Amino acid sequence: MSTEIILPKLGFSMTEGNIAEWLVPDGGAVVQGQPLFSLENEKAVQEVEAPASGTLKILTPPGQSCPVGTVIGEIL
Amino acid sequence: MSPTTGAPDGAVLVEIYRRMSRIYQNDERFRAMLKSGKLMAIYYPVRGQEVIPAAVSVSLTDRDYITTIYRGVHDMLAKGVPSRLLWAEIAGKAGGACKGKGGAMHITHPPSGCMLTTGVVGASMPIACGLALASQIRGDGRVTVAYFGDGASNIGAFHESLNLASVWKLPVVFVCQNNQFAEHTAYAACTSVARVSDRAAAYSMPGVHVDGNDPAAMYAAARAAIERARSGGGPTLIEAMTFRFHGHYFGDAGHYIPKAQLEAAIASDPYPKFRQSLLQQALATAGELDAIDAQIKLEIDDAVEFAQASPLPDVAELRRDVYDMEIS
Amino acid sequence: MANAASSAGNAAANPSATVTTVQALNWALHDALEADPNVIVFGEDVADAEGGGVMGVTAKLSTQFGTRVRSTPISEMGFVGAGVGAAMAGMRPVVEIMLMNFTAVCMDMITNHAAKLRFMSGGQTSVPLVLRMTTGSGMGAGGQHSDFLEAWFCHTAGLKVVAPSNPRDAYGLMLSAIFDNNPVIFIEHTPSYWASGPAPVRGERIALSQAKIVRAGKDVTVIGYARSLLDSVPVVEKLAGEGIDCELIDLRTVWPPDMDTILSSVAKTGRAVIVHEAVRSCGVGAELSSRIHERLWGQLKAPVQRVAAKDCPVPFSKVLETAFLYSAADIEAAIRKTLT
Numbered sequence: 001m002s003t004e005i006i007l008p009k010l011g012f013s014m015t016e017g018n019i020a021e022w023l024v025p026d027g028g029a030v031v032q033g034q035p036l037f038s039l040e041n042e043k044a045v046q047e048v049e050a051p052a053s054g055t056l057k058i059l060t061p062p063g064q065s066c067p068v069g070t071v072i073g074e075i076l
Numbered sequence: 077m078s079p080t081t082g083a084p085d086g087a088v089l090v091e092i093y094r095r096m097s098r099i100y101q102n103d104e105r106f107r108a109m110l111k112s113g114k115l116m117a118i119y120y121p122v123r124g125q126e127v128i129p130a131a132v133s134v135s136l137t138d139r140d141y142i143t144t145i146y147r148g149v150h151d152m153l154a155k156g157v158p159s160r161l162l163w164a165e166i167a168g169k170a171g172g173a174c175k176g177k178g179g180a181m182h183i184t185h186p187p188s189g190c191m192l193t194t195g196v197v198g199a200s201m202p203i204a205c206g207l208a209l210a211s212q213i214r215g216d217g218r219v220t221v222a223y224f225g226d227g228a229s230n231i232g233a234f235h236e237s238l239n240l241a242s243v244w245k246l247p248v249v250f251v252c253q254n255n256q257f258a259e260h261t262a263y264a265a266c267t268s269v270a271r272v273s274d275r276a277a278a279y280s281m282p283g284v285h286v287d288g289n290d291p292a293a294m295y296a297a298a299r300a301a302i303e304r305a306r307s308g309g310g311p312t313l314i315e316a317m318t319f320r321f322h323g324h325y326f327g328d329a330g331h332y333i334p335k336a337q338l339e340a341a342i343a344s345d346p347y348p349k350f351r352q353s354l355l356q357q358a359l360a361t362a363g364e365l366d367a368i369d370a371q372i373k374l375e376i377d378d379a380v381e382f383a384q385a386s387p388l389p390d391v392a393e394l395r396r397d398v399y400d401m402e403i404s
Numbered sequence: 405m406a407n408a409a410s411s412a413g414n415a416a417a418n419p420s421a422t423v424t425t426v427q428a429l430n431w432a433l434h435d436a437l438e439a440d441p442n443v444i445v446f447g448e449d450v451a452d453a454e455g456g457g458v459m460g461v462t463a464k465l466s467t468q469f470g471t472r473v474r475s476t477p478i479s480e481m482g483f484v485g486a487g488v489g490a491a492m493a494g495m496r497p498v499v500e501i502m503l504m505n506f507t508a509v510c511m512d513m514i515t516n517h518a519a520k521l522r523f524m525s526g527g528q529t530s531v532p533l534v535l536r537m538t539t540g541s542g543m544g545a546g547g548q549h550s551d552f553l554e555a556w557f558c559h560t561a562g563l564k565v566v567a568p569s570n571p572r573d574a575y576g577l578m579l580s581a582i583f584d585n586n587p588v589i590f591i592e593h594t595p596s597y598w599a600s601g602p603a604p605v606r607g608e609r610i611a612l613s614q615a616k617i618v619r620a621g622k623d624v625t626v627i628g629y630a631r632s633l634l635d636s637v638p639v640v641e642k643l644a645g646e647g648i649d650c651e652l653i654d655l656r657t658v659w660p661p662d663m664d665t666i667l668s669s670v671a672k673t674g675r676a677v678i679v680h681e682a683v684r685s686c687g688v689g690a691e692l693s694s695r696i697h698e699r700l701w702g703q704l705k706a707p708v709q710r711v712a713a714k715d716c717p718v719p720f721s722k723v724l725e726t727a728f729l730y731s732a733a734d735i736e737a738a739i740r741k742t743l744t
Contacts, residue, residue: 005112005113006112006113006114007113008110008111008112008113008116009110009113009116009117009327010110010326010327011325011326011327011328012118012325012327014327041327043327043328043329044329044331046327046329048111049111051108051111051112051114068113068116069113069116141493143489172526173525173526173528174524174525174526174528175526175527176526177523177524177525177526178524178525178526182524182525184521184524184525184526184528184529185528186528186529191489191492191493191529192489192492192521192529194516194517195516196512196516196517199485199512199513199516199517201485202481202482202483202484202485202486202488202489202513203485203486203488203489203492203513203517204489205482205485205486205489206485206486206487206488206489206490206491206492206493206497207489207490207492207493208489209444209486209489209490209495210489210490210493210494210495211493213444213471213472213490213495220489232481233481233482233485233512236477236479236480236481236482236483236485237482237485239477239479239482240476240477240479240482240483240486243477244474396527397522397523397525397526397527398522398523398561398562399522399562399564399586400522400530400585400586403660
C-alpha cells in the first residue's frame with residue numbers, strides 16, 4: 001500500500017513551494033520520520049519528514065516550484 | 077486538595093495529567109497531519125505549554141467561562157471541547173464546532189464554557205470582563221478565565237480590562253501564558269517591566285508569578301484566584317511562565333528563538349517530567365497512565381476520521397449567522 | 405416610586421402630549437430595564453452620581469435600577485468589549501459611546517467581534533448589544549466630535565444601524581433595538597435631543613428595517629434619516645406649493661435598509677434623491693443609489709441624486725461648518741434636477 005507525499009502548507013501565505021533537495025535518492029529506502037526533502041518557500045528552507053516507511057518514488061524533481069497539495073512522490 | 081497548603085491531591089494530579097496528555101497528543105497529531113500535507117490549515121502549535129490550562133481548568137466547571145486567543149487549542153481541550161468538533165473545525169468541515177466558519181482562530185463551544193477564541197491579541201480580556209459582569213449581576217457564581225500571552229500584556233485592551241475588572245470587582249482571572257516571545261519578538265525587547273505580574277499593582281489586584289510548567293504550583297495559584305473570584309473577592313492577574321517549542325504559527329521556522337534557550341526548554345519538557353513525577357510519587361502506575369494515553373489516542377483517531385468524513389460546508393452557509401435571520 | 409418616567413405615563417391617554425427626544429430615549433431605557441432583568445446600561449457618566457448622562461438621556465435610571473446602570477472608566481475597548489461579553493452571556497447591554505467619533509477607539513470590539521462572533525462561531529454565540537451614541541455637525545465641536553459614520557458600520561456585515569428622526573421613533577426603535585438579537589448601532593442626533601414631537605405610546609415598538617412614508621407623493625422620492633429627514637420636510641412642503649409632489653421616506657433603520665419601501669416608491673415616481681448628513685463619497689447614499697439603478701434602470705426618469713456633506717473633516721469656524729453641510733437650497737436643487 002503506497003503513501004502519497006504531499007507538498008505541505010507551512011504557514012499563512014504559502015501557496016507554492018520549491019523542492020530544494022531530495023534527501024533520499026529515488027528508489028532508496030525510507031524510514032518514517034527521517035528527513036525526506038528540503039522545502040523552500042519565500043520565508044525559509046525547512047526539512048520535511050517521511051510520513052511512512054518504504055521505498056521512495058520521486059515524482060517531482062528538485063528545483064521545481066509547485067502548488068501546496070501537489071503529490072510530489074510516493075512511498076511504496 | 078489539601079485545605080492548608082492548597083496543594084492538589086493525587087486524583088487531581090492524575091486528572092491534570094489526563095488533560096495534558098490530551099493536549100500533547102492532539103497537538104502532535106495536528107502537526108504530523110499538517111507536515112504530511114494531509115491537513116492544510118492555519119495552526120498555532122502549543123507544544124510545551126500543556127501544563128497551564130490543564131492545571132487551571134481542573135478548578136473550573138462547565139458553567140465557568142474561558143476566553144482565549146488563537147494559540148488556544150490547549151485551553152479549549154483542557155476545558156473540554158470535544159475532539160471531533162475541534163478537528164472538523166480546523167479542517168474547515170461542516171461538522172466542525174463552528175460549521176467550518178471559524179477555523180482554529182475562532183474555536184467556540186458554549187456547552188463547555190468555551191465562549192471565545194479570538195484572532196486579535198488582547199481581545200479575550202474585555203470580553204472576559206463582560207462575561208464576568210453578567211455573572212456578577214446575576215449572582216450565579218460563575219468565574220471567567222481570560223487566557224492571553226506575554227505580548228498581549230502590552231496592548232491597550234489589557235490595561236483597560238484590568239482596570240475595569242478591578243474597579244467593578246469582577247469575578248475574572250487573567251492568566252498570562254508567558255512563553256517569552258510575542259510573535260517573533262523576545263519579551264525583554266518589547267516589555268517595560270521585568271514581570272507581567274508586576275503590572276497587577278497598577279490595577280490594585282493581586283499579581284501572581286508562577287512556574288506555569290509546574291502542575292502543582294500552577295494548580296495552587298489558579299485555585300486561589302478562582303476561589304477569590306467566586307467568593308466576590310475580585311480579579312487576579314496570574315503570570316505563568318512557560319515556553320513554546322515551535323514557531324509562532326505552524327510553518328514558522330522560529331529562527332529568532334535562541335538555540336540555547338530552546339534546547340534548555342526542551343531538556344526540561346514538562347510533559348514527560350510530570351509523568352515521571354507521578355510515577356515516582358506512586359500517584360499512578362505506568363499502566364494507569366498508559367491506559368489514559370491509549371484512551372486519548374483512540375479519541376483522536378476517531379476525531380480525525382470524523383473530520384475527514386465530514387462534508388465541506390454548503391455555500392448557503394454564507395447567508396447564515398450573519399444575523400439571527402438568514403439573509404437573502 | 406415617583407420618577408420622571410412614570411409621571412408621564414399619561415402621555416398615551418393624551419394624544420396631544422409631546423416629549424423631547426431625550427425624554428423619549430429615557431423612557432425607552434426605563435421601560436426596557438423594567439421589562440427584562442437582562443437589560444443593563446453602561447457608559448461614561450451615565451449614572452446619576454455623574455449627572456445621568458452628559459445629555460441627560462440616562463437620568464434617574466441608576467437610582468431606580470441600581471448597579472444594572474453603571475458609569476464606566478474612559479475605556480471604550482474595555483467597556484464596549486464588556487458589552488460584547490455580557491451579551492454573549494445572555495444579557496441585553498445598552499452601552500453608550502459618548503460620541504460617534506469615539507467608535508474609532510473601539511473598532512476592534514465593534515467590527516472584529518460584535519459584528520462577527522455569531523458567524524465565526526457558526527451560530528453558537530450571539531451579541532444582542534445596543535451601542536448608542538450621539539453626533540451631528542452644527543455645534544462647533546470640530547472634526548473629531550461631529551461625524552456621521554454610519555457607512556463604516558453598514559459596510560461591516562453583521563451589524564444593524566438605526567437613526568431616528570423624532571422622539572416617537574427614537575422610543576420605538578430603541579425598544580426594538582434592545583430586544584433585537586443582533587448588535588445594533590443606534591445613532592442619536594445631538595441637536596435633535598431637545599426637539600419636541602408627539603409622544604410615543606409606552607411599550608409600542610417600531611420594527612427595525614421598516615421605513616416610514618412620511619409624506620406620500622407621485623413625482624419624486626426623497627429619502628433621508630435623522631437630521632436629513634428633518635431638513636427635507638420644509639423643502640418638500642415648499643415644492644408642494646409649486647405642484648411638485650414629493651414622496652418623503654424616513655429610513656429610520658439605515659441598515660439593513662427597507663428596500664421594499666424604497667423600490668416601490670421609486671418604481672412609482674421614477675425619481676429619487678437621497679439626503680444624508682454624512683460626507684458624500686462612499687456614503688450610504690452611494691449604496692442606495694446603486695441599488696436603485698440596478699433594480700429600476702428601465703423605469704427611472706432621471707439618475708438618482710445624492711445630497712450630502714462635503715468630503716472634508718467637520719471644520720470649526722461657523723461659516724465653514726455651515727458650508728460643510730448641505731443647505732435647503734441643495735436639497736431643492738437636487739429634487740429639481742431629477743425633473744429636468
